Amino acid sequence: xxxxxxxxxxxxxxxxxxxxxxxxxxxxxxxxxxxxxxxxxxxxxxxxxxxxxxxxxxxxxxxxxxxxxxxxxxxxxxxxxxxxxxxxxxxxxxxxxxxxxxxxxxxxxxxxxxxxxxxxxxxxxxxxxxxxxxxxxxxxxxxxxxxxxxxxxxxxxxxxxxxxxxxxxxxxxxxxxxxxxxxxxxxxxxxxxxxxxxxxxxxxxxxxxxxxxxxxxxxxxxxxxxxxxxxxxxxxxxxxxxxxxxxxxxxxxxxxxxxxxxxxxxxxxxxxxxxxxxxxxxxxxxxxxxxxxxxxxxxxxxxxxxxxxxxxxxxxxxxxxxxxxxxxxxxxxxxxxxxxxxxxxxxxxxxxxxxxxxxxxxxxxxxxxxxxxxxxxxxxxxxxxxxxxxxxxxxxxxxxxxxxxxxxxxxxxxxxxxxxxxxxxxxxxxxxxxxxxxxxxxxxxxxxxxxx
Numbered sequence: 323x324x325x326x327x328x329x330x331x332x333x334x335x336x337x338x339x340x341x342x343x344x345x346x347x348x349x350x351x352x353x354x355x356x357x358x359x360x361x362x363x364x365x366x367x368x369x370x371x372x373x374x375x376x377x378x379x380x381x382x383x384x385x386x387x388x389x390x391x392x393x394x395x396x397x398x399x400x401x402x403x404x405x406x407x408x409x410x411x412x413x414x415x416x417x418x419x420x421x422x423x424x425x426x427x428x429x430x431x432x433x434x435x436x437x438x439x440x441x442x443x444x445x446x447x448x449x450x451x452x453x454x455x456x457x458x459x460x461x462x463x464x465x466x467x468x469x470x471x472x473x474x475x476x477x478x479x480x481x482x483x484x485x486x487x488x489x490x491x492x493x494x495x496x497x498x499x500x501x502x503x504x505x506x507x508x509x510x511x512x513x514x515x516x517x518x519x520x521x522x523x524x525x526x527x528x529x530x531x532x533x534x535x536x537x538x539x540x541x542x543x544x545x546x547x548x549x550x551x552x553x554x555x556x557x558x559x560x561x562x563x564x565x566x567x568x569x570x571x572x573x574x575x576x577x578x579x580x581x582x583x584x585x586x587x588x589x590x591x592x593x594x595x596x597x598x599x600x601x602x603x604x605x606x607x608x609x610x611x612x613x614x615x616x617x618x619x620x621x622x623x624x625x626x627x628x629x630x631x632x633x634x635x636x637x638x639x640x641x642x643x644x645x646x647x648x649x650x651x652x653x654x655x656x657x658x659x660x661x662x663x664x665x666x667x668x669x670x671x672x673x674x675x676x677x678x679x680x681x682x683x684x685x686x687x688x689x690x691x692x693x694x695x696x697x698x699x700x701x702x703x704x705x706x707x708x709x710x711x712x713x714x715x716x717x718x719x720x721x722x723x724x725x726x727x728x729x730x731x732x733x734x735x736x737x738x739x740x741x742x743x744x745x746x747x748x749x750x751x752x753x754x755x756x757x758x759x760x761x762x763x764x765x766x767x768x769x770x771x772x773x774x
Contacts, residue, residue, distance in 0.1 A: 445759035502712070519643050520677040
């Protein structure tokens with residue numbers, strides 16, 4: 323494998339660049355054509371890899387790319403998932419190079435989607451291509467790549483239900499996560515769920531002069547800030563009634579196992595330019611983002627924010643709030659509790675409007691299942707160290723959907739790093755990570771097939 327990668331490195335990188343160059347921003351309606359073009363480009367890579375059947379299937383939103391290679395119906399089947407859509411690139415002025423003109427600097431591929439998730443999706447495609455080229459694919463493969471992960475996979479649930487028989491498999495394999503480092507490999511065994519709600523508060527019927535009306539008319543910005551501040555108490559706990567009712571408390575043995583992941587608090591603060599960390603009392607930083615739920619304001623706006631002064635009492639104020647959830651919390655239940663609580667505490671001096679955005683369920687897998695063991699063996703063989711199991715703070719709603727709709731467990735075999743700046747300017751993905759990923763995935767297939 324190392325010789326293959328060495329001899330074909332330039333060709334492999336150029337193939338990846340063909341999809342990195344396409345601005346497939348699913349949240350931007352003006353990019354609809356580009357999203358479709360990226361789906362076609364992914365399909366071409368799969369056809370070139372040697373898959374038996376590949377098609378671009380239309381949905382109510384962006385298309386899903388489906389492909390399969392059936393070696394023998396008696397063999398186990400791996401269902402590979404990834405997404406080809408990407409986040410918006412704003413603020414554009416902070417990019418050192420154009421986001422859709424991939425370049426390599428310091429062994430890093432810089433481009434939007436380089437790590438999340440085109441680079442990692444490409445690892446899966448290239449691994450299949452290698453196994454088929456060497457006639458060493460030990461099981462059947464089905465492959466789906468969607469174009470709406472970054473907007474909540476809003477049409478994929480229906481796609482799974484509509485194609486349930488076609489998608490029958492033994493395990494789902496996803497490369498859309500990361501590891502601690504190349505020197506300290508890890509495998510994600512849990513993800514937090516998500517509830518995302520937008521709240522808007524309106525006071526007067528127009529912006530008012532703050533001198534003529536201030537003190538007599540409620541200021542929606544101040545009311546909203548007061549309510550938001552009340553959502554977290556002095557111990558870092560969310561104050562929404564019933565928020566923790568279904569939270570699964572982990573036994574000390576599992577907390578100890580997860581604590582094996584190396585973590586340098588001072589380096590963490592240094593990288594983020596923090597004087598001190600925050601969060602729920604009684605839990606470490608890694609536990610706060612892995613095994614505990616949280617609430618964060620993702621956006622907040624109101625009034626005049628231009629240059630200079632404008633003495634205005636704003637008519638409206640709004641905020642976007644996301645809540646990350648852990649087993650066994652329900653996104654639907656938490657969303658309802660959040661809205662009920664905001665409605666109960668909002669004063670009559672303002673009018674409240676809530677908008678529910680996408681959500682997703684929390685997920686976890688045990689480390690004693692055969693697929694995890696196969697992934698662990700593969701990582702150990704390539705990286706030279708036993709991977710540490712970790713729980714991630716992010717959300718991939720489709721993982722819980724696979725279990726709910728198809729009854730399938732998922733292995734998150736990711737090769738990104740926290741430093742990859744996903745969702746931010748100058749997103750990047752290590753060339754070494756890319757090639758080590760292509761080395762690792764075929765070994766997962768080998769060990770998984772042997773375990774069945």
